[in-house]
Amino acid sequence: DQQVKQNSPSLSVQEGRISILNCDYTNSMFDYFLWYKKYPAEGPTFLISISSIKDKNEDGRFTVFLNKSAKHLSLHIVPSQPGDSAVYFCAASVHSDDKIIFGKGTRLHILP
Amino acid sequence: GAGVSQSPSNKVTEKGKDVELRCDPISGHTALYWYRQSLGQGLEFLIYFQGNSAPDKSGLPSDRFSAERTGGSVSTLTIQRTQQEDSAVYLCASSLNRASGNTIYFGEGSWLTVV
Numbered sequence: 308d309q310q311v312k313q314n315s316p317s318l319s320v321q322e323g324r325i326s327i328l329n330c331d332y333t334n335s336m337f338d339y340f341l342w343y344k345k346y347p348a349e350g351p352t353f354l355i356s357i358s359s360i361k362d363k364n365e366d367g368r369f370t371v372f373l374n375k376s377a378k379h380l381s382l383h384i385v386p387s388q389p390g391d392s393a394v395y396f397c398a399a400s401v402h403s404d405d406k407i408i409f410g411k412g413t414r415l416h417i418l419p
Numbered sequence: 420g421a422g423v424s425q426s427p428s429n430k431v432t433e434k435g436k437d438v439e440l441r442c443d444p445i446s447g448h449t450a451l452y453w454y455r456q457s458l459g460q461g462l463e464f465l466i467y468f469q470g471n472s473a474p475d476k477s478g479l480p481s482d483r484f485s486a487e488r489t490g491g492s493v494s495t496l497t498i499q500r501t502q503q504e505d506s507a508v509y510l511c512a513s514s515l516n517r518a519s520g521n522t523i524y525f526g527e528g529s530w531l532t533v534v
Contacts, residue, residue, distance in 0.1 A: 313461075341522065343525075348527075349527055350423070350510055350512075350525030350526050350527045351462070351510070351525045352525070353522050353523070396461065398462075405450060405467070405469055406452075406464065406467045406475055407464075407523060408464060409454070409461055409462035409463075409464070410461055411460065411461030412461050412462070
């Protein structure tokens with residue numbers, strides 16, 4: 308049973324437009340959420356995180372939104388750039404447990 | 420180096436052989452994770468070490484898989500009697516502690532191919 312779900316395996320977005328990547332989770336005990344970005348043949352790199360006490364966190368072009376009642380979070384990238392083409396993983400943890408569970412990832416293609 | 424270091428970066432082994440994968444976490448990081456990513460799949464949690472606590476082994480797929488962390492630093496993931504379905508990239512990650520908000524830092528992975 309997948310506790311963190313990314314239902315879109317891939318997404319294509321025009322350069323300059325907004326990219327929205329979605330993530331759903333089933334474990335209501337999760338209270339910390341992260342997004343990671345992965346290029347081919349490299350390890351994932353941390354992008355942005357959000358604690359359950361907040362509903363939005365912004366860092367430059369990247370904003371993460373958390374809707375606890377819907378158990379849903381999303382990553383917005385605006386404006387999208389060619390270097391944003393990568394696989395994006397959503398992840399979550401129960402703070403007291405620390406183990407981080409990842410989704411299956413969404414491959415983002417930024418089109419010229 | 421400053422990052423998580425993994426070795427070997429690539430390993431081709433024959434079915435039935437044992438393999439060992441090594442991870443050097445970032446100095447001072449108390450938490451260490453192993454994940455694997457099979458072709459076309461997401462990041463599958465395998466095992467988690469936190470300080471001196473008993474490791475969380477709930478993600479290990481079979482008893483052919485084991486991991487150790489010696490001296491609270493270096494970790495070795497061992498796969499016995501490898502099977503073709505074990506082919507994947509094995510990723511190690513480490514984090515400082517809970518106060519850092521569980522942000523974990525990954526190595527570049529060990530690519531395992533079982534033939």
